[in-house]
Amino acid sequence: MSITTGLVEDDRVHRSVYTDPAIFELEMQNIFGATWIYVGHESQVPNDGDFITASIARQPLLMVRDKGEIHLLYNRCPHKGAQVVPEGQGNARMFRCAYHGWIFQRDGAVRTIPLDDGYEGTCIGKHGPDASMTRVANVASYRGFVFACLADEAPPFQEWLKGVDSSIDNMADRSPEGELEVTGGVLRYMHRCNWKIFLENLNDLMHPMVTHMSSSGTARSVANRHFGKGEKLPAAIEILGPFTSNYEFFEDMGIHAFPGGHSYSGGTVSIHSRYSEIDAYNDAMNAAYGEARAREIFSMNRHNTIVYPSLTLKGPIQTIRVIKPIAVDRTLVESWTFRMKGAPDELLERSILYCNLINSSANLVGPDDHEAYQRIQTGLMADRIEWVNMQRHMGKEQPNADGGWSAMGTSDLVFRNQYRTWAAYMETAA
Amino acid sequence: MSVDLRKVEDFLVHEARLLDARDWAAWDALFTPDGIYWMPAAPGQDDPLRHVSLIYENALLREIRIRRFADTSAFSLQGGPRGWRIVANVRIDARDAEANTITVSSRLMAAEYQRDRTTRFEGFVTHRLVTEGDSFRIALKRVELLDCDAMRGDINLYL
Ligand code: FES
Numbered sequence A: 001m002s003i004t005t006g007l008v009e010d011d012r013v014h015r016s017v018y019t020d021p022a023i024f025e026l027e028m029q030n031i032f033g034a035t036w037i038y039v040g041h042e043s044q045v046p047n048d049g050d051f052i053t054a055s056i057a058r059q060p061l062l063m064v065r066d067k068g069e070i071h072l073l074y075n076r077c078p079h080k081g082a083q084v085v086p087e088g089q090g091n092a093r094m095f096r097c098a099y100h101g102w103i104f105q106r107d108g109a110v111r112t113i114p115l116d117d118g119y120e121g122t123c124i125g126k127h128g129p130d131a132s133m134t135r136v137a138n139v140a141s142y143r144g145f146v147f148a149c150l151a152d153e154a155p156p157f158q159e160w161l162k163g164v165d166s167s168i169d170n171m172a173d174r175s176p177e178g179e180l181e182v183t184g185g186v187l188r189y190m191h192r193c194n195w196k197i198f199l200e201n202l203n204d205l206m207h208p209m210v211t212h213m214s215s216s217g218t219a220r221s222v223a224n225r226h227f228g229k230g231e232k233l234p235a236a237i238e239i240l241g242p243f244t245s246n247y248e249f250f251e252d253m254g255i256h257a258f259p260g261g262h263s264y265s266g267g268t269v270s271i272h273s274r275y276s277e278i279d280a281y282n283d284a285m286n287a288a289y290g291e292a293r294a295r296e297i298f299s300m301n302r303h304n305t306i307v308y309p310s311l312t313l314k315g316p317i318q319t320i321r322v323i324k325p326i327a328v329d330r331t332l333v334e335s336w337t338f339r340m341k342g343a344p345d346e347l348l349e350r351s352i353l354y355c356n357l358i359n360s361s362a363n364l365v366g367p368d369d370h371e372a373y374q375r376i377q378t379g380l381m382a383d384r385i386e387w388v389n390m391q392r393h394m395g396k397e398q399p400n401a402d403g404g405w406s407a408m409g410t411s412d413l414v415f416r417n418q419y420r421t422w423a424a425y426m427e428t429a430a
Numbered sequence B: 001m002s003v004d005l006r007k008v009e010d011f012l013v014h015e016a017r018l019l020d021a022r023d024w025a026a027w028d029a030l031f032t033p034d035g036i037y038w039m040p041a042a043p044g045q046d047d048p049l050r051h052v053s054l055i056y057e058n059a060l061l062r063e064i065r066i067r068r069f070a071d072t073s074a075f076s077l078q079g080g081p082r083g084w085r086i087v088a089n090v091r092i093d094a095r096d097a098e099a100n101t102i103t104v105s106s107r108l109m110a111a112e113y114q115r116d117r118t119t120r121f122e123g124f125v126t127h128r129l130v131t132e133g134d135s136f137r138i139a140l141k142r143v144e145l146l147d148c149d150a151m152r153g154d155i156n157l158y159l
């Protein structure tokens, strides 16, 4: 029995999963504190001594590279609890706490404590383990994407990632060198909604043609005024236009769900599949992989992939959005872009343009999504209407040989699958 | 080339008042054909193409945004965001007689109000202005918010 027992059924969820602060706190323990959460990319700490601060479920972390290895530490001084490194990134030979000056090596081991003879005979004395920064229990990396699990016992990583590992592969394989590098800064967009509302929207293919008519539809009509039929369109129009593709397009894109709550929409076709070819890039890919393999890599064109619960990625345009729940009705969404090593700069510039246009809080697309999320958060305060419906295309999903299920693009399959996973996590005593 | 500071100030105030009045078309007409409106996402950001921005818009993107302002299906604009701007500390930082341009810096305070919520903005503004007869055209307007790299909610208006 848990406070969430009975709140998730096969085809609907209770409104309180989005609105109850007690449920949110339990999620931070039972989901964000219990499974694999994305913390950063190895390319953010390329050299020994490079560090970035990170977080999982509001807990401060520090990712450091030392002797080639990635270390993930709680960014919390073992003495009186001060955050050791303030938010940001940099390079350090060692870390010194700003409060009483304890000094730690890059792997978190304590190096010096002022007047440490005062600790003689204690668990700190001549540097017992309690004097060092605490390491996160489980860290794993896939194609440079670093995940951590705060619990002592983590689900087997490769098994957990199954089904969506191929989305990460495809994003990395699109680099002629098979490697990605975080670059171009970050957009940090604070959303006034529950984190699950944002997450569900990414594979909600019934919304774009409604929510994004004023941006995408307007982009199409402005393009029609300035460009003739068949004329090459600016990248901005290629990016904005497909959001208002018709229902048939989104239905045909298809949708796929996997154990662990993961999913992706699109397969060979998505809103990203009609971008202009860039010759120098195609040449680099053909040279690196051979034409047949390069074509195979490009033939995979997924829309949003969700590595449940916190990493979402778009392989064809090399961006990720990382979901950071702050409170029951507050969610920070970080958008990062990647350079594909060996690809011409034009590709990075397209990723940047995409993020500007779609993920910036000052732009044309994201704010209309955000408006919908806020209206859900407000609408769900109506407590006489207890349930949120998730029945669309129910029962029409097909099981796959890879252990997942597939359905037409506008199916609620992904939501049902997310809540099956959610309920399982929440029922487990942390 | 001698450009009178007073004239520059008048121009910036005129521009701000067009924005206050939501006369987007008249405001947009102040730009040169390849003029750019830019809100960087990092302090001191000098690369708009390989680093994300809050906004980086040429004439085509401004046309889309300005049409969207009048679109009743722009859901996030319902409940009419309204705003005002104060321009101050105007200085001419550089003059390029050959290109007929001046670079002007100023400070901006602005606010946006929508549905019981007021958001305040402070920023450093740079204008690259092309002198045209008695007045100017905007080749670049760069608004660097004081907290441009902070986590933030929506910005619905041009500042
Ligand atoms: S809290 Fe860090 S040294 Fe005391």
Ligand SMILES: [Fe+2]
Residues within 6 Å of the ligand: A207, A208, A211, A212, A369
């Ligand atoms: Fe959307």
